[in-house]
Amino acid sequence: MRFSQMLIPTLKETPSDAEVASHKLMLRAGMIRKVAAGIYTYLPLGLRTIKKVEKIVREEMNRAGAQEVLMPVVVPAELWQESKRWDFYGKELLRIKDRHEREFCLGPTHEEVITDMVRGEVRSYRQLPINLYQIQTKFRDEIRPRFGLMRGREFIMKDAYSFHATEESAEAEYKNMYDTYCRIFERCGLKFRAVEADTGSIGGSFSHEFMVLAESGEDAIASCDSCNYAANVEKAVARSQRYPPEEREAEKPVQRVETPGRKSVEEVTGFLKISADKLVKTLIFKADDRIVAALVRGDHEINEIKLKNILNAKELVLADQTAVEKATKAPSGFAGPVGLSGIEIYADHAVEHMANFVVGGNEKDIHLINVNTPRDFAVKGFYDLRNVVVGDHCPRCDGKLELHRGIEVGHIFKLGTKYSEAMKATFLDEKGTDNLMIMGCYGIGIGRTAAAAIEQGNDANGIIWPIPIAPFQVIVLALNIKDEQVKEAAEKIYKSLIEAGIEVLLDDRDERAGSMFKDADLIGIPIRINVGAKGLKEGNVELKFRKSPEVSLVKLDNIVKKVMEAVAA
RNA sequence: CGGGGCGUAGCGCAGCUUGGUAGCGCACCUGCCUUGGGAGCAGGGGGUCGGAGGUUCAAAUCCUCUCGCCCCGACCA
Numbered sequence: 136m137r138f139s140q141m142l143i144p145t146l147k148e149t150p151s152d153a154e155v156a157s158h159k160l161m162l163r164a165g166m167i168r169k170v171a172a173g174i175y176t177y178l179p180l181g182l183r184t185i186k187k188v189e190k191i192v193r194e195e196m197n198r199a200g201a202q203e204v205l206m207p208v209v210v211p212a213e214l215w216q217e218s219k220r221w222d223f224y225g226k227e228l229l230r231i232k233d234r235h236e237r238e239f240c241l242g243p244t245h246e247e248v249i250t251d252m253v254r255g256e257v258r259s260y261r262q263l264p265i266n267l268y269q270i271q272t273k274f275r276d277e278i279r280p281r282f283g284l285m286r287g288r289e290f291i292m293k294d295a296y297s298f299h300a301t302e303e304s305a306e307a308e309y310k311n312m313y314d315t316y317c318r319i320f321e322r323c324g325l326k327f328r329a330v331e332a333d334t335g336s337i338g339g340s341f342s343h344e345f346m347v348l349a350e351s352g353e354d355a356i357a358s359c360d361s362c363n364y365a366a367n368v369e370k371a372v373a374r375s376q377r378y379p380p381e382e383r384e385a386e387k388p389v390q391r392v393e394t395p396g397r398k399s400v401e402e403v404t405g406f407l408k409i410s411a412d413k414l415v416k417t418l419i420f421k422a423d424d425r426i427v428a429a430l431v432r433g434d435h436e437i438n439e440i441k442l443k444n445i446l447n448a449k450e451l452v453l454a455d456q457t458a459v460e461k462a463t464k465a466p467s468g469f470a471g472p473v474g475l476s477g478i479e480i481y482a483d484h485a486v487e488h489m490a491n492f493v494v495g496g497n498e499k500d501i502h503l504i505n506v507n508t509p510r511d512f513a514v515k516g517f518y519d520l521r522n523v524v525v526g527d528h529c530p531r532c533d534g535k536l537e538l539h540r541g542i543e544v545g546h547i548f549k550l551g552t553k554y555s556e557a558m559k560a561t562f563l564d565e566k567g568t569d570n571l572m573i574m575g576c577y578g579i580g581i582g583r584t585a586a587a588a589i590e591q592g593n594d595a596n597g598i599i600w601p602i603p604i605a606p607f608q609v610i611v612l613a614l615n616i617k618d619e620q621v622k623e624a625a626e627k628i629y630k631s632l633i634e635a636g637i638e639v640l641l642d643d644r645d646e647r648a649g650s651m652f653k654d655a656d657l658i659g660i661p662i663r664i665n666v667g668a669k670g671l672k673e674g675n676v677e678l679k680f681r682k683s684p685e686v687s688l689v690k691l692d693n694i695v696k697k698v699m700e701a702v703a704a
Numbered sequence: 705c706g707g708g709g710c711g712u713a714g715c716g717c718a719g720c721u722u723g724g725u726a727g728c729g730c731a732c733c734u735g736c737c738u739u740g741g742g743a744g745c746a747g748g749g750g751g752u753c754g755g756a757g758g759u760u761c762a763a764a765u766c767c768u769c770u771c772g773c774c775c776c777g778a779c780c781a
Contacts, residue, residue: 144714144715144731145742146714146715146716146730146731147715147716147730147731147742148715148716148729148730149715149716150715150716151710151715151716151717151774152710152773152774152775153774154774154775169773171772171773172772172773172774278705278778281774281775398781399780399781400780400781403781416780416781417781418779418780418781419781420779431780433780435780436779436780437779437780438779439779452778452779453778453779453780453781456781459781466781467781468781469781470781495781596741612740614739614740615739615740617739618739645739646739646742647738647739647740647741647742647743648739648740648741649739649740649741649742649743650741650742650743651740651741651742652740652741652742653741653742654742656741665740667739667740668739668740669740677740
């Protein structure tokens with residue numbers, strides 16, 4: 136392609152509504168433009184990268200034995216009603232009606248559609264296993280779309296669904312997809328980590344997320360410094376830390392203390408001059424229709440997902456002020472477990488090992504000190520209710536946990552029979568009996584993967600693409616296109632590179648050198664060739680890699696060979 | 705959904721307090737000049753001031769409503 140003929144509207148200034156590097160740079164590099172909140176148009180340069188990511192995904196999925204299909208974006212309500220997700224998926228599911236007032240939704244994911252198709256077409260164990268995938272536009276009406284392609288409402292996703300006759304087969308495919316995903320993200324040139332994850336609204340028995348490591352990531356991940364354990368913080372197991380009994384202080388008598396207006400952990404610990412690990416927070420939750428209390432140490436954070444799973448609740452929200460007052464008979468801020476009647480109390484493991492701690496008094500402006508359990512209150516049980524913190528023991532070995540941030544670019548689930556059961560997807564085994572198909576599903580955010588690559592590769596001048604997903608592998612700058620020699624040499628290199636199968640962009644614009652350098656850096660093409668009068672006098676052009684500052688002189692006749700080597704490397 | 709902020713030319717913004725000719729920089733077009741890190745000069749095009757209603761002789765500016773967008777929150781008692 137020629138720069139002069141391609142729509143690459145680069146911006147000198149950063150649009151004011153962009154926050155993270157990938158969003159700013161995709162806008163500045165002329166790759167995307169916003170149409171509405173969380174909805175974007177891909178411009179030629181942006182689409183090239185999207186297509187390259189898709190190509191890698193497609194090649195690896197095909198290699199893994201999956202077959203490509205394409206399902207509709209608009210899905211009839213009945214399918215979603217059949218799986219019960221019409222009611223459970225919530226507001227993220229964009230519902231629409233056609234002219235006959237029939238209900239549809241825009242597909243946010245396609246378990247229902249694929250299961251419906253497969254149950255109609257697959258009857259025998261002989262046809263299993265099968266893995267079907269598509270690369271398609273999804274719509275999820277996110278509460279708060281942000282960060283450009285990172286969390287859009289409309290986005291391109293590769294989603295795959297596998298169907299199996301046996302658990303072993305399903306698990307073998309899960310492993311196959313795990314390995315395939317590793318290959319995909321390696322080929323994209325990304326630093327990533329596969330972590331154990333919660334299954335969330337998709338459901339299923341176990342799952343892994345593929346996280347691109349980046350400080351701007353929305354997810355926190357915990358990983359062990361000595362073994363290969365890694366998990367999303369939502370899921371990471373906080374190991375109960377047991378102290379030998381002799382280390383526990385002798386129990387002292389409970390005392391009421393006045394703590395006027397002190398509600399938060401900081402206020403109470405500051406007022407009483409104690410550290411946060413001597414206090415126990417009491418959080419009142421509404422789990423479906425019941426009220427429960429959860430206890431965690433003052434310096435720990437409750438993990439609602441863990442609590443929700445323990446309670447087996449469909450919906451879990453923090454109770455509002457009225458409910459808190461009703462449950463504790465005190466204004467919010469003074470809740471505590473002592474004398475709390477009529478509601479179940481769930482405590483974090485860490486609370487079990489505390490002695491003489493501080494809790495709310497269930498009375499305005501009162502806290503209790505030197506509280507102990509089980510002496511002063513009973514709990515339903517001790518569970519893992521909190522988020523892990525740096526330095527926690529690894530649940531698998533004696534190592535310590537570290538925390539990092541990541542961008543979720545892929546997610547694989549072993550679904551089991553959740554959908555096949557709801558939608559009666561069955562097959563006949565060799566004995567002629569009906570069985571539920573066992574399913575797996577596997578997703579990759581295509582646009583998010585591209586955005587994640589930018590989060591991982593950028594500097595003050597712009598994007599630094601990994602070669603495999605760069606919109607072009609090489610950019611040739613004709614520094615002063617009006618100089619016939621320069622023009623001729625640049626054209627010749629351009630044509631030779633095309634013949635050699637290289638993806639090359641020729642900057643043939645009548646621009647000053649400075650502008651060309653700035654644009655080339657901004658759009659992040661990995662390999663740059665500067666063709667200028669200065670070098671040509673000696674028969675040289677310059678070879679420069681985006682990721683390093685060095686410039687090397689290369690003889691005109693050698694440049695194609697050099698570039699081929701660099702691309703292959 | 706709660707709180708805050710912003711909508712003025714393609715982009716970034718000023719003007720609004722105190723109503724009275726719609727401006728600046730970049731980008732764009734023409735010409736000259738220039739050509740190795742976003743040059744310079746001259747000329748030029750482009751705006752229902754998000755939308756609707758109201759107050760007023762007069763509204764980008766004041767009032768009401770509305771739409772859109774951004775940020776924070778919607779767990780830490």
